[in-house]
Amino acid sequence: MFHRRRATMAAFLLPAIAVYALFILYPLFQGVYLSFTDSVGGPISHFVGTDQYKAMADDPAISAALWHTVLYAVVVVVVQNGLGLLFASLLFRRPRVRKALNVVLLTPTLISPLMAAFIWSYLFAPNGGLNALLDGVGLGALKHVWLGDPSTALYSVATVNIWMFTGYSCAIFLASYLSMPTELLEAAALDGASGWRRFRNIEWPLLAPALTVNVTLSLIGSLKVFEFPLVLTNGGPAGATDTLTLLVYRNIFGGGKFAYGVAVAVLLLVTVVVLSSATNSLLRLRERRV
DSSP states (O other), X not given: OHHHHHHHHHHHHHHHHHHHIIIIIHHHHHHHHXXXXXXXXXXXXXXXXXXXXXXXXXXXXXXXXXXXXXXXXHHHHHHHHHHHHHHHHHHHHOHHHHHHHHHHHHGGGGSOHHXXXXXXXXXXXXXXXXXXXXXXXXXXXXXXXXXXXXXXXXHHHHHHHHHHHHHHHHHHHHHHHHTSOHHHHHXXXXXXXXXXXXXXXXXXXXXXXXXXXXXXXXXXXXXXXXXXXXXXXXXXXXXXTOOHHHHHHHHHHTSSOHHHHHHHHHHHHHHHHHHHHHHHHHHHHHHHHO
C-alpha cells in the first residue's frame, strides 16, 4: 500500500519535474556552459574557460552597472516597503475606506510595466506633467530635468518601480494586519498601549512574516529590473542608469558578444541568489527571535 502511494505521487510529480527540467534547469546549465565559450550566437563555439569572466573583471561598465543595480534595489526595497507598511497601517485603522483605497493602491500593478514606463517618461519630460505640476503650485524653482541629470536619473526610474508596486506590498502587510489576534490588540488598548508603543511592541513583531515576504519579493524584482531603465533612459545619461539587465540585453542582442552577455547574466543570477538568500535568512532569523 505504501509503495503504491509513493508510485502514485511520483506519477503526478514526474510531468511537473520534466517541465521544470526542460524549461528551467536545461537553459540554466546551458547558459552557464555558454559563458565559458566564445559563442557569438551561432552553432560554432570554442571553450575558452574563464576568459569572459576575466574580461568582466576588467570592464568598468560591469562594476558601474552592478553598483547601479544594487543601489536601485536598496532604494526600491526601503521606500516601497516603508510606504506599503504606512498605507497598510492607515487602512487597518480606517475600515470604512479600506476597500476603496486598497483598489486605488493596487491599480498600478495591473498596468503593463512598459505602459507604466511610457506614461512616466511623459511625466518626467522637461515640459511634462511633473514640472507642469510644480509650476502650477508655485514651486517652479524645483523644476528639473529628472531623467537627464545623472544625479537624479536612477532615483527617478526607481520612483516608477515604487509607484507601481507599493500597493502590492501594502496588500501583503494589510493581510498580516487583518490576521492579528483581536484579543491581543484589545488587551493592548485596555493597557493604554497606543500609537508608536503599540506598533513597536505588538504590531511590528507580528508583521515579521509579511516583512520577509515583501522584502524578498521586492529585492528580487528590483535586482532584475529591465523595462523601466530601458524605456525611460536606456541606461543614460552617461551610463548613470545602466543595470546588469541592460548590459545583458545590449551584449546579446546588439553587441555581438553573446557569450559575454550570458556571462553577465550569470553574474546577475549569482547577485540575485546571494543577496536574496542572505536577506531572507536574516529576516527568517528575526522571525524566530520575535
